[in-house]
Amino acid sequence: MDLDFSAAEEAFREQARSWLAAHVPTAPLPSLETEEGFAAHREWEAALFADRWSAVSWPERYGGRGASLVEWLIFEEEYFAAGAPGRVGQNGISLLAPTLFEHGTEEQRARVLPPMASGEVVWAQAWSEPEAGSDLASLRSTAERTDGGWLLSGQKTWSSRAAFADRAFGLFRSHPEADHPHRGLTYLMFPLDAPGVTVRPLGRLDGRPAFAELFLDRVFVPDEDVIGEPGQGWRVAMSTAGNERGLTLRSPGRFTAAADRLVELWRERADPADSALRDRVADAVIGARAYRLFTFAAASKLADGGRLGAESSLNKVFWSELDLALHETALDLLGPYGELAAEAGEAPAYGSWAEGYVFSLAGPIYAGTNEIQRDIIAERLLGLPKGRR
Amino acid sequence: MDLDFSAAEEAFREQARSWLAAHVPTAPLPSLETEEGFAAHREWEAALFADRWSAVSWPERYGGRGASLVEWLIFEEEYFAAGAPGRVGQNGISLLAPTLFEHGTEEQRARVLPPMASGEVVWAQAWSEPEAGSDLASLRSTAERTDGGWLLSGQKTWSSRAAFADRAFGLFRSHPEADHPHRGLTYLMFPLDAPGVTVRPLGRLDGRPAFAELFLDRVFVPDEDVIGEPGQGWRVAMSTAGNERGLTLRSPGRFTAAADRLVELWRERADPADSALRDRVADAVIGARAYRLFTFAAASKLADGGRLGAESSLNKVFWSELDLALHETALDLLGPYGELAAEAGEAPAYGSWAEGYVFSLAGPIYAGTNEIQRDIIAERLLGLPKGRR
Amino acid sequence: MRFLLGEAQTDFDRTLDRLLGAADTPGAIRAWASGDSSAGRALWRRLADAGVFGLAVPEAYGGVGLLPVELGVAFTQLGRHAVPGPVVETVASAVLLARLAECGERGPAKDWLPGIASGAAMVTLRAPGGGPYALDADAADAVFTVTGEEWGLSAPRDHGPAQPSLDPARRLVRPPTGGVPLAAGPSVRDAAAHAADWAAFATAAQALGAGLTLVERTVTYVRQRTQFGVPIGSFQAVKHRLADALTGLEFARPLVHGAAVALARDPGGAGAEIAAAKAAAGEAAYAAARTALQLHGAIGYTAEYDLSLWIGKARALRSAWGTPSECRARVLEGVPRGVDGP
């Protein structure tokens, strides 16, 4: 049992660190949730891609470096420690790409991945519908068979990034005659600028259009944009939801960097004798460290040929609560300036604490609410009886 | 809206205070959960009774003072502020007596109440059974009809005070043919020294026999010891469970006095700059004050002819969590001495913090678990749908 | 002892609830956030007509005297309906001006109190205990500032840009410096401390109201929102979270009332009671906001959905005019030495 990185890993870290030191913009980019900021973040993706830093774990032929999971974790640590910009390509890279690796065709991967990694095509996710949030099996949007493809109709909502993105992916009910709500769904990729698509941006809590509603009216999608078998969409979507994805949705580097910044803020702003704040800052540091080590243990298990299952639910509950507590502590440390919205001119640290707080509030909700995750922990890890909730 | 006591109430307070100042033992009595301590507490009940302080809210003919609810609250404030002994008669006075006032006969009241108030007869409650805790309707102990009375058989458990008490009260299944588990129960009083009764003391967390198991084998109880109609026991028990009883189970005086003691402890022991402990001490003070004012509001509502219902569930959740947090804070303030059991010679304050902590751990469990109480709050106060849990 | 609202107070409560329920406060907030205060102003005058601001103005200046219980009722309703504007700061300014008048400085009181009572004047205040900003100074007719021993009345239109808050209804403005000095000395300090107490009290009541609405709306939502074939309000995790939110608020409520009674009895000695109410109501309202957001899920996180207005407000009010930690320290300062009963 050790925590020693190999010489190759240390070299990789060094390489990432120097590249980031040379390239990370000194002033933060404008907010990702504005048109201008979106464009700036797209350019940043292009810069990452140019030097193969945009999707390090992908094979080289798609623009990656074939990095191991541990190297990816190292990259993420360096990335967040460097204060580099948010990733506009995140939805594609961490949600769609793993599905393409597992269920896509080589043609799809070759066509979709490089422009995804370069920021040329930015992807939005389109999971939720007004009547299908936690209960994703009750999806109603349809895919109707047509010549050479499918016609998508219905409404998707809370589609993150969709206000400015190019394409989206999601599940559609293609076989309404199926005998079970989980069956008869198809996983499809579709354009957001096609005829029949209406995108209505939605403001998140602070008013910024971080997501959108999508209204689809017989939107044509060719067969080549179906992932996996038609009718097998649920299995396709779920097979990548667990396992490694539970590990890569929110990397530890994000939280160790945030905890380090919090300690700096505390040293600058707080009375060190104020143990109430001190204890909360320490808990953020301890939590970030625990999450990092938990992830290393999981990565070691995977490297040993093990599988991860419902552990990703522990993960989700832990990081989302850590992130929220960390940002609540930061706002309290900021005193009266903790109330300022991110776009306020006087907001500390370019509004990043306020933005981070608003973002963290969504953590216990998205990617499976923490209530659902606790059910999974209880039923699958502890073996408690299913059924009543 | 005011918080002014009348001149009569102030006089009552003064009278209670001087009596207590003159009579409260200077050294604490031995623990109530020992044979010696039980006897000492019985004597204390007798002393209270001799001057009509044992059950102030009862009519004078049973040994009380006909005190109003507000006067009772005043008495309790003074009682706890004076650091007076725990009440060995509590089960009888706060659980059985209200039932006798509502459903008993005059003969029962005249016979049962005075010796209850004097400590001559100490009562244990006998609600729970091994298979009936939160789910009280699944009681199995039986009352079989016999000449002039009933024969009780079965097992009761977690019977508080029963290790040393004289008599007990509880529900028994008298009409097994009833069509609903809540029906066919009868409320009975029975002796603990009768033939057929076996009392097996149970140690609570710290080993002290605060409760007992009762094994009943055809124990004869005469008809005069049935409260209300045979078969109506559930209704009899429940009608006094809500309303005023929710208000009188744990009086605010207990918590305001404990919070005052906690502040003293904090001033003696803590670094005032240690804001983590300071905030927790303050929360205990705020909580005790909130509970006191909540109770005054409820008492005012009752005085206005209003009724209390599921509010007693708010009450239960609040005081039990307050009590636990308060004692956890005290143990943390005591540092390494917070680990000492109550009977340790070096335990601070004669072990009262340790004893109070162990007692407070049971608060979220007894008198209806806090889980049940939260269900009631959600369903009855907020109107959320019943059914699934 | 009768620790219950009287009939007239209950009627006042219902009147305000009706008035505000019909007023489209979410629309007024959204306009207010974008710098258009006309709807907020119109609502302000109707609140004044209903007698809200007169509750903080002595009779000699057109009010009904300082009535903290009624003011607590009013501010709970202002919170329930998320009324925008410097309501707290206007009341606190009135208290400050009235107190200074008692000390002989009658000029500013004469100039401003009648207008405050009638609703003609919307004013704001920056004073110790209230942070570096003057709330909504860009919409107000006057900004009063207290700095240490000095007190200045500045021209209302001379201020920096409004800083948006996490609560869209709050516009934080750094007050101008160099206004006309009106008074100085210990009486100002005393009056400002007094005003800060009333501000904390009104904020506590407002937070309580915001929390109550958050629970109410969430209850409505979880009763009708269906997932897995049943209303989500039938899930025990949902029930218990709402039960906890309600418990927090229902025990903050008597503290708010208790602070009002303490203010009525001894305006100078109510600090600890106010601090207890502020800490409890601020924390309970924020807990209710977290619960409301979590149980609504994504829709609660949407700016277009009205719930978001209350969520932001609960967060802001938690620290306005006294953070929970400051309030807790003050509660302990107020506990007398020596165990001597309640």
Place this chain on the structure above:
Amino acid sequence: MRFLLGEAQTDFDRTLDRLLGAADTPGAIRAWASGDSSAGRALWRRLADAGVFGLAVPEAYGGVGLLPVELGVAFTQLGRHAVPGPVVETVASAVLLARLAECGERGPAKDWLPGIASGAAMVTLRAPGGGPYALDADAADAVFTVTGEEWGLSAPRDHGPAQPSLDPARRLVRPPTGGVPLAAGPSVRDAAAHAADWAAFATAAQALGAGLTLVERTVTYVRQRTQFGVPIGSFQAVKHRLADALTGLEFARPLVHGAAVALARDPGGAGAEIAAAKAAAGEAAYAAARTALQLHGAIGYTAEYDLSLWIGKARALRSAWGTPSECRARVLEGVPRGVDGP
């Protein structure tokens, strides 16, 4: 990087689990609590035979060197099975004696370390960081005390009465004064600080183990306990509470392992890692105890029911060898200045 137990470590873990699972530790604890240490002593020797105490003793003195990862495995099992006796203090004493030997004071190491490794000597320790008592001094063969710059070995039978703890397995004894002085000076201070680190580490591992048992036993109970016609484990409130308890423990576990790795790499510089593990494991174990008690209801509150032994232990270990607050302060002291990544 391979942050997983190796095969030999996993085997050791299973061996100890089997050994202790067959040992009736509840019976040993109850005897221990009443002053009868014979069952505890017998168990002690079997643990020594399994190699537990040798993990803290250098090879030169009959041990296998200081192996923190294996020690963490062992102490997690000691916690899982609630083994009574001064296990932590014996290991810490061994560390202290070995460190002093490195500084040239070999006498006490020669006298005691072989016995500690073999299980013949059960010793205890009072040192800065560990409170005023020497745990189980009445049962121990020696009591080591460190007071400021002085260090004394006192006769094992010369002590005050044992004070019972909330954990029935712990007997708190004020150590005797005036024992034979063995060493003095900065090397003692350094060795004692070192010993306190190991004590905190072993306590963290023990707390983790106690917490895991509390969750395990509660899961078993709520699966079979029926109320309202269903197992109470099917209630969502019960499920979520257990899920939270498990989450706390599963994220304390890698901190305990991380502290072991840090101790192995740099025994003098692992303080912050140990403190993080101690704070997290102590709080998680206590939270598990609260959950276990609440979900068992009255039976969990009963001394005769074995669960109570783990509940008391979790409370006591939370503050033993470093309260959560002390540990948190130490974690922050360990964060380097300047934002420079992990």
